[in-house]
Amino acid sequence: MKIIISILFICGLSFFVIFMSLLEPQNFLATEFDVRVINGFTNNSSLPLVIWCSSKENDLGGRALQEKDDFSWRLRTDFWGSSYNHFVCTMKWDERRRRFDAFKIPRDIQRCGPLRKCSWLVREDGFYFSNDEVNWKKDFSW
Numbered sequence: 001m002k003i004i005i006s007i008l009f010i011c012g013l014s015f016f017v018i019f020m021s022l023l024e025p026q027n028f029l030a031t032e033f034d035v036r037v038i039n040g041f042t043n044n045s046s047l048p049l050v051i052w053c054s055s056k057e058n059d060l061g062g063r064a065l066q067e068k069d070d071f072s073w074r075l076r077t078d079f080w081g082s083s084y085n086h087f088v089c090t091m092k093w094d095e096r097r098r099r100f101d102a103f104k105i106p107r108d109i110q111r112c113g114p115l116r117k118c119s120w121l122v123r124e125d126g127f128y129f130s131n132d133e134v135n136w137k138k139d140f141s142w
Helices: 002-023 107-111
Strands: 031-039 049-054 059-065 070-077 087-093 096-103 117-123 126-130 137-140
Touching (some): 031 049, 031 059
Antiparallel strands (some): 049 059, 049 087, 126 137
């Protein structure tokens, strides 16, 4: 009898989770992340860093960032880790151009830390990542 009750409970709980995730996927077990891209160039007052970011479902548009300017957005992941949470940014500065994953599941779920902050600092020598905007680690070059 206890086994049957346990099986019914597990099945009921499973159906509840599936029903809730289909009914309101954007709110069910969702986690918010803050993504920020900062122009960390030391002397580019005459030549801005141009950035354009988008996901499959959301085009955030483009910006021209002067020194110390930033481009930031908040996103919400769903229970299933859908692809619309994969944000790609294209950066252009002078003759240099680079496309990179600004936020990608599953890479950034843990990497962005308990504050869920994913920050990028773009410098002349490359792209740096931080989850606290104090400790920066170079991720890749131009």
